[in-house]
Amino acid sequence: MFPINRPRRLRRNQKLRSMVRETQLTLDDLIYPLFAVPGNNVVKEVKSMPGIFQLSIDKIVDEAKIVRDLGIPSIILFGIPENKNIEATGAWDGRGIVQQAVEAIKKEVQDLIVIVDTCLCEYTNHGHCGYLQKDNFTGEVLNDPTLELLKKTAVSQALAGADVIAPSGMMDGFVTSIREGLDKEGFSNIPILSYAAKYASGYYGPFRDAADSSPQFGDRRTYQMDPGNAREALKEVMLDIEEGADMLMVKPALSYMDIIWRIKEITNLPVAAYNVSGEYSMVKAAAANKWIDEKQVTLETLTSFKRAGADLILTYHAKDAARWIQGK
Template sequence: MFPTHRPRRLRQTAQLRRMVRENILTTADLIYPLFAVPGEAIAQEVKSMPGVYQLSIDKIVEEAKQVYDLGIPAVILFGIPDTKDTDATGAWHDCGIVQRAATAIKEQISDLVVIADTCLCEYTDHGHCGYLEVGDLSGRVLNDPTLTLLQKTAVSQAKAGADIIAPSGMMDGFVQAIREGLDQAGFTDTPILSYAAKYASAYYGPFRDAAESSPQFGDRRTYQMDPANSREALKEIELDIAEGADMLMVKPALAYMDVIWQVKTASDLPVAAYNVSGEYSMVKAAALNGWIDEEKVVLETLMSFKRAGADMILTYHAKDAARWLAGS
């Protein structure tokens, strides 16, 4: 009855545990979100996201330099425009806030990978991700007319210097429309990171404070996925792959690690997990109250995304995580 197998043999020392570790988390896995606003010398903390700021372009460049110096390879840009309208003009205009931020970052830190979030909700006066039927207060977006706006937005962002286009509106056919637009404009080498499985989640609340993008009426359940579904996510990724996606994203991450695993298993493409605002804010609130060890919880959570199959992690913890990993 004496045990033949003793798994504890491989756990005896830190070095031995390190040798047999199945997954490794590094700064190369991290992507840091940034929120660009008009003006100068602006660094306005988001009340519901301690440590996260709305930044004017001069401050975004400073932040991007800090991110790069920490060894984080990429940022993703979100924009809050001066004005909003039904045509989401601020999303696709050549002088849009994300376009100007992308250009400024690439001029100063050319090696930093700039990802442009390609969506419309921050730029429409109703807060939804595209055109709506006149008088319809349900939030049902008109799919095909919206594709034209997304195509224009992606091309404008690529012209401004964005290295990667990341469409997040969950419109049917959006990857194909954007791929065609980029190719026709000469950006055949610009990859698409598709928000392939984006759920209609309650975890997005603080982000809508940061991006000032809450819907004025209705909700986004007619275009974002039902949290009850996972097979549907596999259908979505199949479609996006067929349309030309280069990378796939699952959003949110923490409550959807089963989906991350399924997507990774079903595809050979790189998979990103978005550790979203609500996940961040819960950890921050608990840490500020002294209920948890923030460093240990964050690194354990990020490692769990890697274990589930994520190749890249978009996270507001990225800067802190990079410092902690450097000291470990």
């Protein structure tokens, strides 16, 4: 009873508040996305994502060094190939853009965990995440034939030196298929970070500019999840755990913190939150208009993902957040 109980006693100064803070954002929480493109000396800003660039491999190595020097432990790689086709050959080609980027980074940058996005949408000429029933851009995306392409893609990425495989296409059984492919080729120690609960979200728009991956017809609602569903996310997660996933992801993060919480309540596996492009760009736009304090809002948002239960955060804010965490 007041006046004995005074919660403000523990808020009196910064040192005391830090000592009793329940949730701490650290450098080890952060994963920084990078976009690899063909060419040399390419640094092309994504207009809808201020501060984010498409980078040629030489420049992506330079960026990886900056990320490492900031103390960020990991990156996730996306690739935009020179040519796209119905079979998504650029995804599983041993000399594909992501494979070359992985090799270059692993050669030049030490102590950086390289995660690779394992999907087909950047590599198909129709922008969908798998095989089509027909070649006329009006067919259904076929699940089981797509699994074979994902398996080949994961193996080629592992051969290039990837540390973690992150399948994102939301195909049924993709964890089983990729695990079988990796194990058969001697990569049983490479973990799978499954995009276990990936929603058909309106927050992906800027990413599709960055990755040149907008679908040429229809949408992805037949394989990505309905935003209104929570119990289905738990079903997807349990299936991926049974299939051998080592880590789980929720995408997007900001509007789905309840999903992060629910998943963390049912599993001890590490859970990642993807702070996606639309979430990033909204903060950048508001900050540019001086409507918000970018540093305060960014760190508050990232901390909230951890408070909801996330162990890892994929975010385009990672470099800025690392500097702010270190007081730079």
